[in-house]
Amino acid sequence: MSQDAKAGDEIAEAAADWLVRLDTGSADPVAFEAWRSSDPRHASVFAQMAATWKRIGDLRWASTDDDAVGPSAMEAIEPELPRRGIDRRAAITGLAASIAAIATGAGFWMHMRRETATTAIGERRVVRLPGGALASLNTATEIAWRMGETLEIWIESGEAAFRLAGKGAVGAVLYAATMRAELAGGSYNVRLFEQGPRFAVMAGSAAVSAAGGFTDMLHANEVLTASASGFLTLPLASEELAQTGAWQRGEIIFDGMELSAALDEFNRYLAEPIRLGDPAIGAIRLGGRFRTDDPSGFLQSLYDGFGIASRRSDTAILLYQK
Amino acid sequence: MSWLRPIDQWFADQVFVYRAKHRAYALRLTRDGDEAEDLVQEAYARLFRLSNWAEIANPNAFTLRIIHNEAVERFRKAQVVQLDRSLSLQALEPVDEQPLPDRVAIARQDLNRMAGYLERLPPRCREAVCLRKIDNLSPREVAAKMDISVSTLEKHLSKGLRLLAKWRYADGSDTEETRVTESVGECRKMRKQGMK
Structure with a gap:
């Protein structure tokens, strides 16, 4: 073993010790920060350990079958049975029984099948769920579902719209972060933000519960929002209603929002993001309807309307005032 | 965290x-x-x-x-x-x-491998890691259940984590080429x- 490799092992050992002792609460956070900031290698190896540590926990709800997700055609409606593009998943539950089985090496896993569907950045697709529910996935989205006595749906990331009709879909339960919503037949949109889910009822009704003891009954044209101070039900603005329809057609609507906020929205769809080369132009307010799969129309409008030009940098498209 | x-x-x-x-x-x-x-x-x-x-x-x-x-x-x-x-x-x-x-597909493969690695851990290590990370018991609860001190638990967890990180890192290097x-x-x- 080379000197470098030996040093690497020592850092790995220290990183694992720090992580475990931070987890159990016996580490001194100040001493830890001192260790981490003393060498970028410490920071890097610690982050690698933390990624592994987190991944172990993911097994709590996740899969054992190996079935890669293939690319799927945009807007293709896929059948509910697992196939290319949808993957079969078997989840292990965090029950003592399965843990005991793992611990004894008996290899006994409780299988509870969960299906998932994902979209890449800029991709959209429609997936048929069991019981006659339709899920539309917006860009960079992952959902999972399971059909037991009722249909359960999880939003893992991104944004999705659901149309529920037919007996099989009645009483479906939708989970998004800490929110749980029991859905009647209807039409719903849910998007996961960093601060929590935003859940809109376009048609139908939903019995919602969420972290902090929040419960409410949402009806058509109401939206549940999450903020740092908790959950709140509001009337659904017509602009937001229009937006939920627009993204399903591959469009984005700006209704007088600031350019900086508009870019945040547009960049959800772009592998190569658009950024402000000049912060001063971020406050410009703009309106309009654009295709999310092609930012050139948007860039042209910025140029025509505001004299804002664009150029490519290595990592992004930069906007600047001409 | x-x-x-x-x-x-x-x-x-x-x-x-x-x-x-x-x-x-x-x-x-x-x-x-x-x-x-x-x-x-x-x-x-x-x-x-x-x-x-x-x-x-x-x-x-x-x-x-x-x-x-x-x-x-x-x-x-x-x-x-x-x-x-x-x-x-x-x-x-x-x-x-x-x-x-495809990050999602990689993560999924990764998870499947992780399930396999867990089975390869020494029994006490595996028990500690599973109780803490999969059963989501608190460190104190895990220590009580395994009838060991928290500092001994830390040793099991640290060793388990290091082994998992090592196997996880070493594996898959031959799967796909850049x-x-x-x-x-x-x-x-x-x-x-x-x-x-």
């Missing part, structure tokens, strides 16, 4: 998921396991020196680029210059425009023909 900063999360999601590609690429540049390993670790450490990491549009391509530059730098500094390696360094330019590998420029094939042909 308040000790995780945004850069740690970013690193895990955007960089570390592609570690197999980084290792495979470093190995092709250096043709030496230990050196490849060190190259990757040096590249990762460099990411943690950045203040503007959030602005990197394609962290995977960026990491490959650092690995390449670091390899070139080392090659230049080397006491004994291997000529054929200079050729491979030129040929194995990372491709910046390559489509991103896409490289067209000239590589040419380069191989030349080497075969003894045209160094």
